[in-house]
Amino acid sequence: MLVLKDICFQYKKEIFKDANLRLNDSSLVCIHGKSGCGKTTLLKLLSFELPLQSGSISYMGNDINKDNLNNFLFQNVSYIDQEGLFLHNMTIFDHFEFYANLHNIAISTNIMNEYLQKVNLENIDLKKYPSYLSTGQRKRFLISLALMMNKSIMLLDEPTASLDTKNKELLLDVLKELSKTMLIICTSHDNQLIQKADSVYEIANLQFIEEKRGKSQENNFHVCKDKPSYIKYYKYKNLKIRFLFIVLFLVGVICINLISVSLSSNIALKAKINNQKASLQSNGLIYYKLPDARWLDFEEYDYIEPEDVAAIQKINGVQSVTPYYALGDYGNGENRSLNLMKSNGQSQKISYYWEKMSKVYGIDWYLKIAIFSYDPLQHIQINGKEIEGIYIDDGFADFLGGNIQGGESITFHFYLPVHYFETKSSATGMEEEIRKIDYKSEETPITLKINGVLPNSVYGDSNKSIDAANFVRIYMPIEDVKKLLQEHADIHTKHIYNHPMTYLVLCDEDKKDTVKMEIESLNELYRVNYQNFNANVMIETSDSTQYIMIFICIILFLITILLSYYLLYLRKSEMLILRREGLNLELRRYYMRDYWNLSIMWVLLSIIVMCIYHYVTKGLLDFMTLSLIWSGTTVILIVSFALTAYYAISRIIRGMIRYDKFN
Numbered sequence: 001m002l003v004l005k006d007i008c009f010q011y012k013k014e015i016f017k018d019a020n021l022r023l024n025d026s027s028l029v030c031i032h033g034k035s036g037c038g039k040t041t042l043l044k045l046l047s048f049e050l051p052l053q054s055g056s057i058s059y060m061g062n063d064i065n066k067d068n069l070n071n072f073l074f075q076n077v078s079y080i081d082q083e084g085l086f087l088h089n090m091t092i093f094d095h096f097e098f099y100a101n102l103h104n105i106a107i108s109t110n111i112m113n114e115y116l117q118k119v120n121l122e123n124i125d126l127k128k129y130p131s132y133l134s135t136g137q138r139k140r141f142l143i144s145l146a147l148m149m150n151k152s153i154m155l156l157d158e159p160t161a162s163l164d165t166k167n168k169e170l171l172l173d174v175l176k177e178l179s180k181t182m183l184i185i186c187t188s189h190d191n192q193l194i195q196k197a198d199s200v201y202e203i204a205n206l207q208f209i210e211e212k213r214g215k216s217q218e219n220n221f222h223v224c225k226d227k228p229s230y231i232k233y234y235k236y237k238n239l240k241i242r243f244l245f246i247v248l249f250l251v252g253v254i255c256i257n258l259i260s261v262s263l264s265s266n267i268a269l270k271a272k273i274n275n276q277k278a279s280l281q282s283n284g285l286i287y288y289k290l291p292d293a294r295w296l297d298f299e300e301y302d303y304i305e306p307e308d309v310a311a312i313q314k315i316n317g318v319q320s321v322t323p324y325y326a327l328g329d330y331g332n333g334e335n336r337s338l339n340l341m342k343s344n345g346q347s348q349k350i351s352y353y354w355e356k357m358s359k360v361y362g363i364d365w366y367l368k369i370a371i372f373s374y375d376p377l378q379h380i381q382i383n384g385k386e387i388e389g390i391y392i393d394d395g396f397a398d399f400l401g402g403n404i405q406g407g408e409s410i411t412f413h414f415y416l417p418v419h420y421f422e423t424k425s426s427a428t429g430m431e432e433e434i435r436k437i438d439y440k441s442e443e444t445p446i447t448l449k450i451n452g453v454l455p456n457s458v459y460g461d462s463n464k465s466i467d468a469a470n471f472v473r474i475y476m477p478i479e480d481v482k483k484l485l486q487e488h489a490d491i492h493t494k495h496i497y498n499h500p501m502t503y504l505v506l507c508d509e510d511k512k513d514t515v516k517m518e519i520e521s522l523n524e525l526y527r528v529n530y531q532n533f534n535a536n537v538m539i540e541t542s543d544s545t546q547y548i549m550i551f552i553c554i555i556l557f558l559i560t561i562l563l564s565y566y567l568l569y570l571r572k573s574e575m576l577i578l579r580r581e582g583l584n585l586e587l588r589r590y591y592m593r594d595y596w597n598l599s600i601m602w603v604l605l606s607i608i609v610m611c612i613y614h615y616v617t618k619g620l621l622d623f624m625t626l627s628l629i630w631s632g633t634t635v636i637l638i639v640s641f642a643l644t645a646y647y648a649i650s651r652i653i654r655g656m657i658r659y660d661k662f663n
Helices: 040-047 071-077 093-103 109-118 135-149 163-179 191-196 239-280 306-313 356-359 395-400 464-468 480-486 509-522 533-569 571-578 584-614 623-656
Strands: 002-009 014-023 026-031 054-059 077-080 153-157 183-187 199-204 207-212 285-289 318-321 326-328 337-341 349-350 369-374 408-413 417-425 431-439 445-451 473-477 504-508 525-529
Touching: 002 040, 014 040, 014 408, 026 040, 026 191, 026 408, 040 183, 071 584, 077 135, 077 525, 093 109, 109 135, 135 153, 153 239, 163 183, 199 431, 207 349, 239 356, 239 533, 239 584, 239 623, 285 509, 306 504, 349 525, 356 504, 369 408, 369 480, 395 473, 417 504, 473 480, 509 525, 533 623, 571 584, 571 623, 584 623
Parallel strands: 026 183, 026 199, 077 153, 153 183, 369 473
Antiparallel strands: 002 014, 002 054, 199 207, 285 504, 285 525, 318 504, 326 369, 337 349, 337 408, 408 445, 417 431
């Protein structure tokens, strides 16, 4: 017997006050009353979707409380609402299979059809979703599920609503027959149902008014301690849920790996930038002077006089001002070659034709060489060791075969520039000295011993013409460049080593910007560039790129979080049905398994992408560091997604039932 004793419940108004109701074990009970009197509320109290504010509910002499609530619902109660709510992620076949496995019931297609025949449903396609059925058919289908599970109490809210006469009669006949072995509680205004019911109660004045009471029947019932069987619920997904699940998986993969790539690249870039920042300490400012446009309008630079240099040396923060040389060989590379003498004595003749670059650009590409000076006062370092001697850049090393260890010698021909003065009458009739650049008519043979490779990121140049022509570089101390020019100079002319047109200004690192502005303010013709301009640009660019990547990662992370929540929200009706089945404790496990399965796939793909990233970037970071970054990021993001899922499930469940208020 189901007994409601002194129950009280109210929303904004009272619904029940000290109301009592005793129902037989096997009977068809109809509850009716005016709209808003509390018919649906009664069913939700019986299924404990709403908490009693006072009073008690007992079944077969056992009070239903927190300890046995889920078991009571699982073993005894089926709730079929007005709409015939069903699991949208399951077909008709899946419904039978799921509930049968849940209750340890043997099931087959024949058994399914037998239960469907009991509710006058024959020849329906088991592979279809219940939405394929009419409202009346759907309600009878849900009743057949309750029969299979051997439920002893069935709650039906307006079971004959929206049914035509034929379907209504079919349903009433089914209910009448089933009421011989179970308690069926219906809420309805339908006169046919009221007439067929064994017991009839009206809700009026906050009480249950008995109008008709059937013959008392008792069944033996004991609260069962059995637990629901383990179910692989994650496999039950309809097409929409599967699609969103795949989208969530892909977005999660992109999010995890993009953030991991971003962090890895950023750490590598930061390390590179820190090295470049350190290198900036040894790089200075390149100072030159524009020609006076009145007389020297055909050249870019003018000669720098001693008084110019003296004025710059007086600026606060300037450490030294020394000549700076950037010599480009503008000779044609066709039919030219150089000789590489390795440290083991082996000699190799190498054509200026650069096969690798020719393939890249699709044209014949020939080597071009530039000689740059550096000042030993700069204390340029590679891997913490100060450089001494002659170095080549990465490009030149690549051209020579990429295995330059130091100790090699190269012999090549070079068109050395010669600077001299011409005397020319000006428009005023006065003779003025003007500058002209010329080159030696023949290539000068040069032999240099290479001490190592100096990356451009460590020591650069702002000479636009040489950079634009894609020269490879040779770095030599200032005095060595002077000596080279002196050895091959024409004694009858003034040469570049006597009158350099660019100077290297070394100054305190934190005062470079200030010194640059002060030099340019001394004379409108003075110009100053950062020697390692690329490093400054890289620092600024990396900051901008970092902000963009952070923004993209945040957006992608939020999309993943919202998609996780939305995917669960779409399954709200599933959660309500499962809770009605007494699976409140299993709910979180059912849905969290999806996220643990996702997590496993995310981890596996993350490992694959990490290995690909490490291979493509050619070990930008060592594998151990990369693994730590990748695994840490993956774990943090997976935990974030899992917590979001857990929070979403809890929030949705709380929206269905105020379980914490249940007494």
